[in-house]
Amino acid sequence: MRYNYYYLCLYVLFLLGLVTSCSNDIDYTYKGSNYIQISTADDPAIAENDDRPVTVDVLLATAVETDATIHFELSGNEDGVLNMENDGSVLIKAGEKKASFKIASNHKGLIKAQRSMTLKVKDYTDPRMQAWRDLKLIVKPSVESPTLTEEQLELIKGYKEKYGLDLNQFIGVLKCNVEIRYPEGDIGTFYDEETRSFEGKSVITLSDNATAERPILKMIDNPLGLTSFLWEILKKETIEDDEVWMEQPYNQAMVKAINFSEDEEEFNVLLDNIELEPEAQSISFVTTVQDVNGYDLKNVPFEYSFTAWDRWKTMGEQGKTVSVLEGDNWVEYSVAELITEYAITLDPIAYLLYSSIDEDEWENEPSDFIEPKGSFNEDTFTFQFSWDHYNSGGYTQIYVTYTLNK
Secondary structure, three states, rough: OOOOHHHHHHHHHHHHHHOOOOOOOOOOOOOEEEEEEEEEOOOOOOEOOOOOOOEEEEOOOOOOOOOOOEEEEOOOOOOOEEEEHHHEEEEEEOOOOEEEEEEEOOOOOOOOOEEEEEEEEEOOOOEEEOOOOOEEEEEEEOOOOOOOOOHHHHHHHHHHHOOOOOOOHHOOOEEEEEEEEHHHHOOOOOOOOEEEEEEEEEEEEEEEOOOOOOOEEEEEEOHOOOOOHHHHHHHHOOOOOOOOHHHHHHHHHHHHOOOOOOOOEEEEEEEEEEEEEOOOOEOOOOOEEEEEOOOEEEEEOEEEEEEEHHHHHHHHOOEEEEEEEEEEEEEEEHHHHHHOOOOOOOOOOHOOOOOOOOOOOOOOOOOOOOOOOEEEEOEEEEEEEOOOOOOOOOOEEEEEEEEEEO
């Protein structure tokens, strides 16, 4: 169910309204549970060699009357890969309902594969408090700069001689700042705020499609700093949508058949064909891509890999069948039929690629469309573009600024 703090606050206000409408002779103070909401505006994915902490925001439904302490625990962190500020102990002062603390890498170099961790409320000193939901974090092995071939090094040397463009500044592990502005129609469903900003890192190399005349880049890890954001939206479109998506018996059958486990799944994104145009100092990154129905769209050509979708697709290719509860009866379906005829899928493209972004197809008033642009100078390179997804109410505006390596 797409519950979030927006709906929680409405629920509390509703209860307050019921209380205040009954009598002028009673205590109007809300006496119900004081829910603990934890969230982060940062990228919740951390590399082990990352110096960037994740700030966790703690928000209560109502202010506490006296000082209260909340203790958090991090499931999956038994070997101490991450460190919680103050050992996960957070003080909420009397009269307040907000606090924050940081989680950072211990730089131990312990993990060899991606790991999911869950931040949970362990206990609290105020008996009215109650945990609302957990927060998922992803820890990745240390991010390293890509190794370039002799051919790639020769191409980079040629760009310097031909264009005066030092492509070494664009290659490696680069920091970026991301700003996301959400459409009005998505506030309270997919998002709780109008704007979100965070820092990230991408691993960038020279594309295999680069030629002596065309410098083309490829982002091989966390392209445009958006992998966690895209994963978040995919989950909200599918497994976290208890009201619609997870109510469908066909989707339920798929999730059960593949033994879906959020903590075990891997979701990765690549972005190729980012072409630099040295004379104009512009960047071309929007190309023709195909949606799940084979229609051509102008969009950012993200390439997705998702383990849950891989397993479901393989079951279809192997001729497997699943049982679906239709009313009171179980009906056997081939997985291939469910994918092709019923669109029962976890293919990220089905949910994260919706329309063309080279022109305003939503025509909302006021317009939420921005023209896709990319540019670079001696210090930075930047991207801006509109983006939408299957159940969005308009365009999300995305702005990304990278700092060049020196």
